[in-house]
Amino acid sequence: MISTFFKKTGIALLAALSLFGVAQAEEAAKPKVLLVASSYGVAGDPKKPGMEFDEYAMAYHLLSPQLQLELASPKGGKVEVGEYNKTKSYNAAVLTHPDAMALLTNSKKLSDVKAQDYQAVLVLGGKGAMFDLAEHLPLQRLLSEMAAQQKVIAAVCHGPAALLHVKNADGSLLLQGKKVAGFSNQEETMFAKEMLPLYPFLLQDAVTKAGALYQQTGPMLPLVVQDGTLITGQNPYSTPALVDAILAQLQLSTAPRQPYPDEQAVSIIQQFLAGQPIPAQLDEKLVDIPLLAIWGYYYLQFAKADSDRQHAVQVMELVSGSFTDPQFLMALAQGQLQLGNTSRAVELAKAVLKQQPDSKAAQELLSKVKA
Missing domain, CATH: 1.25.40.10 (Tetratricopeptide repeat domain)
Known part of the structure; x- marks a missing residue:
């Protein structure tokens, strides 16, 4: 009877291990995408804003079924986020997802990641991006290498700040002559007026100065602009359409869903x-x-x-x-x-x-x- 018990238990264990192995293989077969967040945020300090949680939650919620996601930041470790509504469906879903929350508490250091490991990168916004992403040399190198490898480079809201000083192999600016969206001056004035004296620059002005063909729509209305493998979104509400564009560029289909x-x-x-x-x-x-x-x-x-x-x-x-x-x-x-x-x-x-x-x-x- 004991031998029968062990035999049955062993078969069950082997089956479980087999299924676990299949799940691991399926996960490994998914394209890998890097999410990038600011390290600037300080919890409880409105003058030290962090990452936009809504954008992270929507991106994770919509991308994770088909992609392996990793998160990196300039300093690595915990990523601070700004205030957000925990009852929104996508936020609630991510808050109860252990893997999603683990990425936020233990992000990779940007200097440790390699372009060849990813099929795409998505730079998330939040006002913190305005303070540390544009000047971060490891991120500039990463994005430059991904551009040279013709990988998908996406950014949303304040995320395009990371693109300002990125150069092509010939030394020209990545944004030169490219159609680009990002948080507009009008949106800054309407919804982030308290930050205007603190910003090192205004995003719309800076991308225009970098030679981009800046595109915009009405305040807080969704707009996604694609120029080759460069995909940018104007504000947080542009995130779902931006995700669809990333999936399409990676030749992956978007699942039917009820809009948020x-x-x-x-x-x-x-x-x-x-x-x-x-x-x-x-x-x-x-x-x-x-x-x-x-x-x-x-x-x-x-x-x-x-x-x-x-x-x-x-x-x-x-x-x-x-x-x-x-x-x-x-x-x-x-x-x-x-x-x-x-x-x-x-x-x-x-x-x-x-x-x-x-x-x-x-x-x-x-x-x-x-x-």
Whole structure:
């Protein structure tokens, strides 16, 4: 009986080891891609920003099923990240993924990695990239060698800062004459104003100075630009499309999936601005309603022409029934008043007073209209 037990146990163990070996072989057969992050971040210090976790999470979530992923940074070790929403689906998925989190706590040192080991590299953004990636010589050498080997070089948001001083074999700058996207000056002014005095440069200005043909779309709307094997994305919301472009360049297919709620939100904004029809009713489980509200709010604050103001107000109205924050509604009321829609402005101001009876902004608007 004992021998039978050991025999059965041994067969089960051999089967398990065999399956483990098959899994290892399958993983080893996947193309290897290097993710690059900044080492600049210091936890809890807003003046020492780190990597954009959203970009890492989306990239890992979408790339890992088909690729081996490694992470490297200038200093190696733990990569600090900025503030992020843990409830977003891709963030929640990565936070519970041991392999994904292990990469963040024990990144490779860039000086220790070799170009020939990877089929592609993706430089992630976050404001920290502006402070250490552009001048990091090991990263410059790595990217130069990957360019010479005609490997895929991708960067998103502030990540293209890493490309500024990279040179081709003939000594010319990699970015010279290349179409490139990256975080725009407009986005910096709207969403990172507190960092402007601290930055060593503005990304849009710097890539243009390096000879790139800078491309951009509206603030926080997705844009991916490909020029040969160089693939760049404008902001965090460009990450999913950037991943699709990387997979396509590696001749790998993208699996059908439900767009992320924030991805769906910015897509709706793009459709609207392009004059395309958008859903009359939005499913709050599928569309990031607060993101639509915030986008309209900031777009309205920086609107210079009535056409921009009209676009912002229309996006805000799209979600005003479900997003009823008083500050948001008051901004919408002011926007409607500027456009001459007095009755709607009054309606919104009264809605604010129901929530905040002592709202001076709402009271002043109503007094102004009566006068």
